[in-house]
Amino acid sequence: MLKKERQAFILHNVNLHNRILVGDLSEEISVSEDTIRRDLQELSEDGKLIKVHGGALSKSFHNSFNASSIYAMDSKKMIAKKASSLIKDGMFVLTSGGTTIIEMAKALPENLQATFITGSVPAAFEYLKHPNIEIILIGDKLSKSSQITVGGEAISKIKQIRADICFLGINALHVKHGLTDNDWEVVQVKKAMMESSEKTVLLTISEKINTIQRIRICDTKAIDVLITELNADDEQLDSFKKIGLKII
Amino acid sequence: MLKKERQAFILHNVNLHNRILVGDLSEEISVSEDTIRRDLQELSEDGKLIKVHGGALSKSFHNSFNASSIYAMDSKKMIAKKASSLIKDGMFVLTSGGTTIIEMAKALPENLQATFITGSVPAAFEYLKHPNIEIILIGDKLSKSSQITVGGEAISKIKQIRADICFLGINALHVKHGLTDNDWEVVQVKKAMMESSEKTVLLTISEKINTIQRIRICDTKAIDVLITELNADDEQLDSFKKIGLKII
DNA sequence: ATAAAACTTGCATATAACTGCACTACTATG
DNA sequence: CATAGTAGTGCAGTTATATGCAAGTTTTAT
Numbered sequence: 001m002l003k004k005e006r007q008a009f010i011l012h013n014v015n016l017h018n019r020i021l022v023g024d025l026s027e028e029i030s031v032s033e034d035t036i037r038r039d040l041q042e043l044s045e046d047g048k049l050i051k052v053h054g055g056a057l058s059k060s061f062h063n064s065f066n067a068s069s070i071y072a073m074d075s076k077k078m079i080a081k082k083a084s085s086l087i088k089d090g091m092f093v094l095t096s097g098g099t100t101i102i103e104m105a106k107a108l109p110e111n112l113q114a115t116f117i118t119g120s121v122p123a124a125f126e127y128l129k130h131p132n133i134e135i136i137l138i139g140d141k142l143s144k145s146s147q148i149t150v151g152g153e154a155i156s157k158i159k160q161i162r163a164d165i166c167f168l169g170i171n172a173l174h175v176k177h178g179l180t181d182n183d184w185e186v187v188q189v190k191k192a193m194m195e196s197s198e199k200t201v202l203l204t205i206s207e208k209i210n211t212i213q214r215i216r217i218c219d220t221k222a223i224d225v226l227i228t229e230l231n232a233d234d235e236q237l238d239s240f241k242k243i244g245l246k247i248i
Numbered sequence: 249m250l251k252k253e254r255q256a257f258i259l260h261n262v263n264l265h266n267r268i269l270v271g272d273l274s275e276e277i278s279v280s281e282d283t284i285r286r287d288l289q290e291l292s293e294d295g296k297l298i299k300v301h302g303g304a305l306s307k308s309f310h311n312s313f314n315a316s317s318i319y320a321m322d323s324k325k326m327i328a329k330k331a332s333s334l335i336k337d338g339m340f341v342l343t344s345g346g347t348t349i350i351e352m353a354k355a356l357p358e359n360l361q362a363t364f365i366t367g368s369v370p371a372a373f374e375y376l377k378h379p380n381i382e383i384i385l386i387g388d389k390l391s392k393s394s395q396i397t398v399g400g401e402a403i404s405k406i407k408q409i410r411a412d413i414c415f416l417g418i419n420a421l422h423v424k425h426g427l428t429d430n431d432w433e434v435v436q437v438k439k440a441m442m443e444s445s446e447k448t449v450l451l452t453i454s455e456k457i458n459t460i461q462r463i464r465i466c467d468t469k470a471i472d473v474l475i476t477e478l479n480a481d482d483e484q485l486d487s488f489k490k491i492g493l494k495i496i
Numbered sequence: 497a498t499a500a501a502a503c504t505t506g507c508a509t510a511t512a513a514c515t516g517c518a519c520t521a522c523t524a525t526g
Numbered sequence: 527c528a529t530a531g532t533a534g535t536g537c538a539g540t541t542a543t544a545t546g547c548a549a550g551t552t553t554t555a556t
Contacts, residue, residue, distance in 0.1 A: 003534070019253060022512075032536050037513065052252045053543060054512065061256070072263075098266070099309060121376060121385070124369045128395060137369070137397050139387025139405060145267055145305055147376060149385050157387060171265050182267055207264055214272075251544070270502075280546050285503075301553065302502065 001029060007039050014049050014058045021055040075205045075229035076100050080107035082227045082248045083167060083203055089113045091164040094193045096186075097123055097148040098169025100203045108133070117161060119149035119189065143185060150185035158192040166197030170204045172213040175239045178220045180213040187215045194218060201225040206236060220245070249277065255287050262297050262306050269303040323453045323477035324348050328355035330475045330496045331415060331451055337361045339412040342441045344434075345371055345396040346417025348451045356381070365409060367397035367437065391433060398433035406440040414445030418452045420461040423487045426468045428461040435463045442466060449473040454484060468493070 001009075006029055014020045022040070026033045044051035049059055080103040087093055090113065095101050097120030105126030116127050119138035127135045140154035168190055171181045179202070181187045194200045194217075206228045225246045230236060232247045241247055249257075254277055262268045270288070274281040292299035297307050328351040335341055338361065343349050345368030353374030364375050367386035375383045388402035416438055419429045427450070429435045442448045442465075454476045473494045478484060480495045489495055 019250060021250075033512085034514090034537080035535060038535090050252075052250055054250050057250070057252055061252075119385070119387075121369055121372045124390060125373060128369060128390065128392065131392075135390035137367070137385065137387045137390045139367075139385045139397070139402075142372060142376065142383035142385045144376065144379075145300075147309065149387070154387075182265060182269070211264075213265065214269075281502085282547080283545060286545085 001031075003039070006031070006035075007043060010036070010039055010056075011043060011048055014056055015060075018058045018061050019055060024055075072205055072207075076103040077107065078229045079203050079205070079227050080104040083201065084108050084112070086165060086201060086225070086248075087112060087114055091115070092117065092161070094118070094158070094161065094163040094166040094197050095123055096120060096168045096190055096193060097146055098203075100169040100205070101167060102126055104167065104203060117158075117163060119154055119158075121147050143183070146183055146186050148186065148189065150189055155188055155192045158189065158196050161196045163193075163197040165199045165201060166193045167201050167203060168193065170202050170208065172208055172211040173202065173204060173220070173226075174210050174212050175220055175243070177212050177216070179217040179223065181215050181217055182213045184215055187217050190217050194222065199224045201227060203227050206230050206234075209236060249279075251287070254279070254283075255291055258284070258287055258304075259291060259296055262304050263308060266306045266309055267303060272303075324351040325355060326477045327451050327453070327475050328352040331449065332356050332360070334413060334449060334473070334496075335360060335362055339363070340365065340409070342366070342406070342409065342411040342414040342445050343371055344368060344416045344438060344441060345394055346451075348417040348453070349415060350374055352415065352451065365406075365411060367402055367406075369395050391431070394431060394434050396434065396437065398437055403436055403440045406437065406444050409444045411441075411445040413447045413449060414441045415449050415451060416441065418450050418456060420456055420459040421450065421452060421468070421474075422458050422460050423468055423491070425460050425464070427465040427471065429463050429465055430461045432463055435465050438465050442470065447472045449475060451475050454478050454482075457484060 009029065010020070010025060022033050022036050025036045040051045040056050043049050044056065050057045050061065076099065079100055083104045084107055093114055093116050095116060095118045101120065102122050105123050108130055110130065111132060112130065113132040115134040115136065117136040117138065118124055119140070121142065124135055124137055127133050138149050138154050138157050140149040140151040143150045170179060173179050181190065200223050202223055202225070209228065220240065221243060223245055225248060226237070226240055227248045228237065237247050257277065258273060270281050270284050273284045288297070288299045288304045291297050292304065295307070298305040324347065327348055331352045332355050341362055341364050343364060343366045349368065350370050353371050356378055358378065359380060360378065361380040363382040363384065365384040365386065366372055367388070369390065372383055372385055375381050386397050386402050386405050388397040388399040391398045418427060421427050429438065448471050450471055450473070457476065468488065469491060471493055473496060474485070474488055475496045476485065485495050
């Protein structure tokens with residue numbers, strides 16, 4: 001096999017599988033690992049792939065991150081739009097923190113007149129920009145990692161409320177294992193919020209669906225509405241639809 | 249699994265779930281915790297995430313540090329610097345809102361370890377960026393105009409506190425007419441803050457000195473320290489010095 | 497205050513990469 | 527045609543990297 005052929009083969013494979021190992025190639029093509037290494041080095045110098053210790057990665061691998069985070073941004077905007085359609089004038093709305101919730105806060109219609117109750121500093125910051133929204137801030141210790149207030153005081157305040165609707169940005173949702181999270185204190189707050197609301201709406205990008213985290217918040221059935229960036233009839237959501245969740 | 253792949257996986261997960269644990273990752277990827285730690289360290293050095301004890305946090309949430317410190321040393325920055333010199337490790341600090349207070353929040357030394365109590369959303373937002381500061385948020389109705397929480401609930405919470413020092417950003421200060429403001433609700437909060445602190449420190453640009461507003465907060469004598477952008481021996485401040493205020 | 501968990505450091509090992517060299521096959525040129 | 531030149535490949539020895547393990551320290555939680 002000629003050098004050019006070999007390199008074409010390598011390139012084809014790295015783009016196909018996103019990654020390859022020096023050892024595998026050496027075996028497949030029946031040349032020494034040194035030769036493969038030299039090939040990879042050349043291809044890498046030509047910018048055709050990314051060489052790493054032990055093998056190589058396809059060029060799109062690295063870019064895929066940026067692309068996906070922009071994609072996630074778009075998704076969140078989409079979710080935000082759907083979510084804000086559920087809020088009617090005069091409602092009492094409980095919201096958690098999280099990037100998705102903040103996106104929703106940004107996407108709220110300007111003329112919306114409602115009362116928002118939250119323990120999230122960045123969310124409150126966004127609500128402040130809306131002239132017709134009344135904001136009730138929940139006080140207590142502010143958690144650095146989640147940027148919402150947590151603790152007994154916060155929970156007891158939440159329990160004094162009867163809200164119409166509660167929007168939760170979430171971490172992991174699984175058909176069988178329900179809603180889970182990884183921060184004990186945040187879990188307590190979310191539980192309290194759900195209890196204090198007529199209706200619970202989850203906002204999440206589809207990637208988080210059918211993942212699991214350490215601490216359980218509630219069963220899937222305890223949720224009323226699920227909002228993702230997907231179409232309501234996407235098959236990924238079928239299992240949720242089956243057990244009675246409303247999908248938007 | 250190649251190192252780069254692993255790190256990409258980690259990064260993806262931390263951005264998805266906001267927070268990850270070393271142990272979980274180690275289990276999921278089937279490498280030792282040491283390796284995960286090394287990966288997290290590298291990613292953290294590249295600024296891709298924030299490493300914390302036990303795991304890592306997503307950067308997208310934790311708004312990174314603001315580098316705009318040394319330049320633009322305008323009046324408020326000067327005041328901020330003077331003010332932060334009064335705060336010692338371990339103190340309980342009550343702060344109001346207002347632009348001067350927010351400037352102070354930005355100017356706090358990075359290694360300062362103290363507890364800050366505030367009802368101001370933008371101030372809390374700044375405190376969140378400081379790794380060693382504990383924040384207690386005062387809950388209640390959020391006032392649009394002042395961006396701090398106001399109301400009976402807020403005041404009763406403030407009264408439960410005994411702080412070492414209280415920083416107030418102010419609206420008007422006059423030798424004879426004392427400290428005045430134009431928002432009734434904010435005045436109540438400030439009064440409560442002063443009562444709950446050992447020491448009251450006012451932050452203001454000199455323009456506001458010897459101006460008067462509608463509602464009275466307290467007498468000039470009730471104030472302990474006055475901080476302006478002026479030199480402590482500036483003649484504009486003489487009358488305050490005479491009645492016993494400490495000028496910085 | 498104490499125990500558990502997480503971290504640091506140094507070290508050992510395995511694998512990967514690099515270097516220089518020898519061998520081969522093909523090319524170019526008088 | 528002979529032969530010097532050149533590119534490609536593999537090999538041996540050396541160096542670098544990645545990872546796990548163990549001992550000791552720090553941090554966190556109870």
